Amino acid sequence: MTAQILDGKATAAAIKSDLAARVEALRARGVVPGLGTLLVGEDVGSQKYVAGKHRDCAAVGITSIRRDLPGTAGQEEIEAAVRELNEDPACTGYIVQLPLPRGVDTNRVLELMDPEKDADGLHPMSLGRLVLNEPAPLPCTPNGIVYLLRRYGVEIAGAQVVVVGRGTTVGRTLPLLLTRRSENATVTQCHTGTRELSEHLRRADIVVAAAGVPHLIKPEDVKPGAAVLDVGVSRDESGRILGDVHPGVAEVAGWISPNPGGVGPMTRAMLLHNVVEMAEQAADRAEGGRS
Numbered sequence: 237m238t239a240q241i242l243d244g245k246a247t248a249a250a251i252k253s254d255l256a257a258r259v260e261a262l263r264a265r266g267v268v269p270g271l272g273t274l275l276v277g278e279d280v281g282s283q284k285y286v287a288g289k290h291r292d293c294a295a296v297g298i299t300s301i302r303r304d305l306p307g308t309a310g311q312e313e314i315e316a317a318v319r320e321l322n323e324d325p326a327c328t329g330y331i332v333q334l335p336l337p338r339g340v341d342t343n344r345v346l347e348l349m350d351p352e353k354d355a356d357g358l359h360p361m362s363l364g365r366l367v368l369n370e371p372a373p374l375p376c377t378p379n380g381i382v383y384l385l386r387r388y389g390v391e392i393a394g395a396q397v398v399v400v401g402r403g404t405t406v407g408r409t410l411p412l413l414l415t416r417r418s419e420n421a422t423v424t425q426c427h428t429g430t431r432e433l434s435e436h437l438r439r440a441d442i443v444v445a446a447a448g449v450p451h452l453i454k455p456e457d458v459k460p461g462a463a464v465l466d467v468g469v470s471r472d473e474s475g476r477i478l479g480d481v482h483p484g485v486a487e488v489a490g491w492i493s494p495n496p497g498g499v500g501p502m503t504r505a506m507l508l509h510n511v512v513e514m515a516e517q518a519a520d521r522a523e524g525g526r527s
């Protein structure tokens with residue numbers, strides 16, 4: 237068996253083209269969506285991702301505002317930048333690129349964000365709303381994964397899903413999306429404390445690998461025909477991406493997301509989607525208030 241590719245790059249391109257039309261419609265209503273990014277430090281991956289987000293903004297007509305601080309920036313300097321983005325009227329939504337440098341209290345930084353400008357769905361208010369099943373901007377990678385599975389007709393309802401990893405951006409939040417009534421999956425969350433990981437994996441119809449351990453998921457761990465999504469980003473000495481999924485898995489799986497070209501571009505597309513949706517909702521509220 238050779239797996240069907242879950243093409244994140246092509247899917248993200250289609251989403252962006254739809255968003256460009258929505259941005260044009262917003263501009264016609266006098267609303268200009270603006271995405272802010274706050275990047276602290278010199279991490280090569282984070283710099284690439286932030287640069288990609290600004291390229292995407294240019295492509296769909298969203299204004300972008302970039303705040304870069306050196307890795308030596310302390311808690312106070314970072315919090316001051318957050319306050320500035322909260323106050324900046326040109327910035328309708330923003331993200332704090334994660335991870336922040338060691339020693340920075342990330343939760344305090346996220347809590348300081350204006351929840352109305354949380355483009356990433358990672359503010360505690362947005363996460364709480366997600367838990368309570370109330371409308372909220374959704375975390376971008378999990379939302380991109382669900383979108384990709386749907387786009388390629390992978391059955392989610394009733395599926396046994398194994399999520400490997402428990403980080404905030406994917407591992408913790410993806411199960412919340414997949415277990416909503418609209419998705420109806422059964423999710424097992426695995427992590428470094430999980431015993432017999434292979435046994436869990438072999439039962440899964442869908443595997444999402446977000447552990448950050450190169451080639452953790454081997455062909456013999458995967459049920460034939462399963463969908464396997466690779467979120468892991470480790471890098472070799474030359475900076476080349478090493479995913480969490482061994483290349484041999486493509487011979488066993490029914491669907492596989494390439495890495496690069498799978499979940500990464502979907503993360504960026506879902507960020508733009510959140511920015512546009514938040515701007516549309518704000519415009520509706522403003523126009524409703526005027527009538």
Ligand SMILES: Nc1nc2c(c(=O)[nH]1)N[C@@H](CN(C=O)c1ccc(C(=O)N[C@@H](CCC(=O)O)C(=O)O)cc1)CN2
Pocket residue numbers: 281284285288331332333334335356376377405477495496497498499500501503504
């Ligand atoms: N505030 C946030 N921080 C982080 C998030 C997040 O959703 N919000 N997720 C990840 C990183 N991430 C988004 O910021 C991200 C990862 C990967 C890509 C991407 O387009 N990857 C390309 C490859 C690019 C390369 O060559 O390295 C691909 O997969 O094709 C975009 C965004 C952690 N931080």
